[in-house]
Amino acid sequence: MKKLKISKAMSVEEAGEVVNQLESKELDFVLGHAVTQYDRMQSKRKYYNPNALGIYLQAVKEIIGEVGRSKDNVSVIRKHFLEPMVTSVIKNAGKLGETILGQRKSSLKKADIYNWKNQPEKDGYFTEGYDLKSISFAQRMLSYIERSSVLKGAGITAEIEKKTKDIFVVFVFYPEDVDKKLVTSVRRIHADTKRDEAVKYRF
Numbered sequence: 689m690k691k692l693k694i695s696k697a698m699s700v701e702e703a704g705e706v707v708n709q710l711e712s713k714e715l716d717f718v719l720g721h722a723v724t725q726y727d728r729m730q731s732k733r734k735y736y737n738p739n740a741l742g743i744y745l746q747a748v749k750e751i752i753g754e755v756g757r758s759k760d761n762v763s764v765i766r767k768h769f770l771e772p773m774v775t776s777v778i779k780n781a782g783k784l785g786e787t788i789l790g791q792r793k794s795s796l797k798k799a800d801i802y803n804w805k806n807q808p809e810k811d812g813y814f815t816e817g818y819d820l821k822s823i824s825f826a827q828r829m830l831s832y833i834e835r836s837s838v839l840k841g842a843g844i845t846a847e848i849e850k851k852t853k854d855i856f857v858v859f860v861f862y863p864e865d866v867d868k869k870l871v872t873s874v875r876r877i878h879a880d881t882k883r884d885e886a887v888k889y890r891f
Contacts, residue, residue, distance in 0.1 A: 700775050703782020704762040710785050712752055715761055718788065719748045722780035726773055744769075808847070813861040816871075818878040823848070825885040826856040832877050833860065842870050 698706075710718065723744035730736055747768040754764045765781075766774055807815050820826045826848045833839055833846045846860045860874055 698779060698782055698786070700779055700782075703779045703785075706782040706785040706789065707765070707778060708761050709789060710761065712755055714785065714788050715755060715781075716748065716752045718781040718784045719751065719765070719777065720745065721784055722777045723748060725780050726776050729776075807857075808849075808859055808861075810861050812864055814864060815859055815861055816874075817857040817859050818875075819851075819855050819857050820878075820882060820885055821854055821856070822885060823850075823856050825881050826858050829858050829877055829881045832881075833858075833874065839870060839874070842866055844870060844874070 707715070707718070724741065727741040727744060730740065731738075751761075751764050751768055754767075755761050762778060765778060769777055807817055809815060818829065820829065830846050830848055833844065843863045844860060844866065846858055849857050849859060851857045858878070862871060
């Protein structure tokens, strides 16, 4: 198994910028890793509390419950941990988070996005087609898009077409002036759905 590459030097400010870009599941993972690492360091001290890790992990659970209501993950973390622990946690979470963001970008580059021939068109929109190998996962991606108030509010719509025996395509229609971050969000939905599909069906 290939080891994660973690950068050696990162300031708490730089780490905070990374942490603020993480989604809830990613943040849950990196914070769990960071508090466990902090507890491991503390275990070498004379007055170590063997129950501390359980308290830290409960705090992580509470943080994850709050971040959905805040755009500033770091501020939420600082509400639950004190110095010097909070600096250690943010820096370690940022180091691992940097690797996760790199992997996320890589998965987006590898996503199969096609300009299909004879793809549906709408005036004032541009279209991207995202391939999947099963109708159930194509419907899952469509459902994610339709249930997103942000995508819907931006005028983004989608439909499914069966292109070949083994390929279903989710065609997504973007207004020509759409925020490119929303296009990236849809591409991420496709990459995540395609990964889940591969795990289930072992394509």
